[in-house]
Amino acid sequence: MLIRPAKCVRGEIALPGDKSISHRAAIIAAMAEGESRIDNFATSADCAATLECLRELGVSIRQKAATVWVDGVGKSGFGVSDKPLDCGNSGTTMRLMAGVLAGQNFDSVLTGDDSLQRRPMGRIMEPLSKMGAEIESANGRAPIKIHGVNPLGSISYELPVASAQIKSCILLAGLNGNGETTVIEPIPTRDHTERMLRWFGVDVREASIGDTGKRICLSGDTRLTAADMTVPSDISAAAFFLIAACCLEDSDITVRNVGLNSTRGAVIDILRRFGADIRFENQGEQNNEPVGDVRVIAGLTARTEPLIKGDVIANLIDELPILAILGTQLEKGLEVRDAAELRVKETDRIAAIVENLRRMGAEAEEFEDGFKVRKSKLTGARVESFGDHRIAMAFAVAGLLADKGETEIIGAECVDVSFPGFFETLQDAVVYE
Numbered sequence: 001m002l003i004r005p006a007k008c009v010r011g012e013i014a015l016p017g018d019k020s021i022s023h024r025a026a027i028i029a030a031m032a033e034g035e036s037r038i039d040n041f042a043t044s045a046d047c048a049a050t051l052e053c054l055r056e057l058g059v060s061i062r063q064k065a066a067t068v069w070v071d072g073v074g075k076s077g078f079g080v081s082d083k084p085l086d087c088g089n090s091g092t093t094m095r096l097m098a099g100v101l102a103g104q105n106f107d108s109v110l111t112g113d114d115s116l117q118r119r120p121m122g123r124i125m126e127p128l129s130k131m132g133a134e135i136e137s138a139n140g141r142a143p144i145k146i147h148g149v150n151p152l153g154s155i156s157y158e159l160p161v162a163s164a165q166i167k168s169c170i171l172l173a174g175l176n177g178n179g180e181t182t183v184i185e186p187i188p189t190r191d192h193t194e195r196m197l198r199w200f201g202v203d204v205r206e207a208s209i210g211d212t213g214k215r216i217c218l219s220g221d222t223r224l225t226a227a228d229m230t231v232p233s234d235i236s237a238a239a240f241f242l243i244a245a246c247c248l249e250d251s252d253i254t255v256r257n258v259g260l261n262s263t264r265g266a267v268i269d270i271l272r273r274f275g276a277d278i279r280f281e282n283q284g285e286q287n288n289e290p291v292g293d294v295r296v297i298a299g300l301t302a303r304t305e306p307l308i309k310g311d312v313i314a315n316l317i318d319e320l321p322i323l324a325i326l327g328t329q330l331e332k333g334l335e336v337r338d339a340a341e342l343r344v345k346e347t348d349r350i351a352a353i354v355e356n357l358r359r360m361g362a363e364a365e366e367f368e369d370g371f372k373v374r375k376s377k378l379t380g381a382r383v384e385s386f387g388d389h390r391i392a393m394a395f396a397v398a399g400l401l402a403d404k405g406e407t408e409i410i411g412a413e414c415v416d417v418s419f420p421g422f423f424e425t426l427q428d429a430v431v432y433e
């Protein structure tokens with residue numbers, strides 16, 4: 001994929017449905033009783049992997065464009081699959097499905113592509129084992145074999161890593177628990193599972209702990225009732241366009257019906273801190289999720305201190321690659337710390353960001369838990385996606401921001417993992433000299 005430097009981005013942009021919410025919608029609808037209709041379901045390969053796993057487990061699913069009908073089998077009504085369940089590139093599929101399968105009375109195997117087979121699964125194996133499921137894997141990596149048990153024991157578990165995937169895995173397993181399951185999260189993470197479970201009638205209770213922490217409880221003595229919903233557009237996909245618009249003079253774009261859940265919204269707060277002109281319009285709520293149109297007009301006017309670290313990282317984790325590109329345009333650059341989780345995403349994103357930025361002539365430094373980028377002129381170069389969709393999309397935006405030269409992205413097709421049509425959408429929005 002070749003990207004030329006651009007003058008600005010303009011117009012109205014339609015984005016795919018939110019990936020995190022779509023996974024949850026499909027899985028929770030499958031655990032419900034009755035048929036649920038999901039509109040604006042993500043077109044991503046990751047969410048297609050979730051649908052395929054559910055079908056393998058006996059769930060009847062119809063799809064027409066971005067509308068999906070899921071005929072729920074009930075929370076413990078899945079059927080055994082005669083082959084390993086292929087989660088593709090999707091960590092969310094594997095970790096959430098593990099929670100569902102731990103509470104079924106049969107054995108299952110979850111596997112995925114080379115990238116997914118390198119990612120840590122011990123983080124879900126530990127709590128699920130504590131609940132009574134037997135899980136086998138070599139070195140805590142996929143393929144993982146789950147010996148399901150129904151009912152599971154119920155646990156109270158404090159998350160050792162700020163991860164919505166671990167939290168969601170335990171809560172989904174807890175639906176088949178024999179009592180109250182509690183997850184304690186010292187650092188808040190995206191709360192789509194809690195909101196979605198409530199939408200399907202589950203009583204999910206929350207209490208604050210300290211300044212930021214939360215205790216989340218649900219009872220295994222619950223049923224899920226089918227519900228219809230519309231998935232908001234993905235704020236993590238929007239971030240690429242919002243940041244391009246902030247950086248390219250004369251830009252003015254509007255993204256419709258974006259998910260504005262505050263556990264995902266830190267990217268907007270940070271852009272505003274740097275002086276971005278971001279306006280919310282038509283705000284409302286859609287199946288327990290806040291939504292609205294987001295308009296961005298070019299410009300970053302504030303000389304804000306450039307350090308991002310601490311609890312906010314979990315809220316921004318998927319936006320850090322594109323924020324690194326933003327850093328090259330900021331007077332004081334950008335430094336990100338406390339983000340070691342980036343090393344266990346679809347690729348080692350810290351290494352990938354720094355390597356590609358240097359290839360484009362930027363000054364970038366790598367730390368074990370983050371990176372530092374100085375204000376730099378970017379020059380078109382040959383960069384790698386490293387098979388990671390967010391790296392490919394971030395460096396497409398870097399190519400637009402370059403002072404001169406074309407940027408060639410090797411392995412750009414991996415954008416399909418979260419955003420098929422990304423390059424076409426970008427092309428439609430871009431204005432050249």
Ligand code: S3P
Nearest residue numbers: 020092162163164165166317318
């Ligand atoms: C996700 C949670 C995050 C995020 C991923 C999607 C989710 O992962 O990076 O893209 O849908 O729960 P972690 O929970 O592992 O941080």
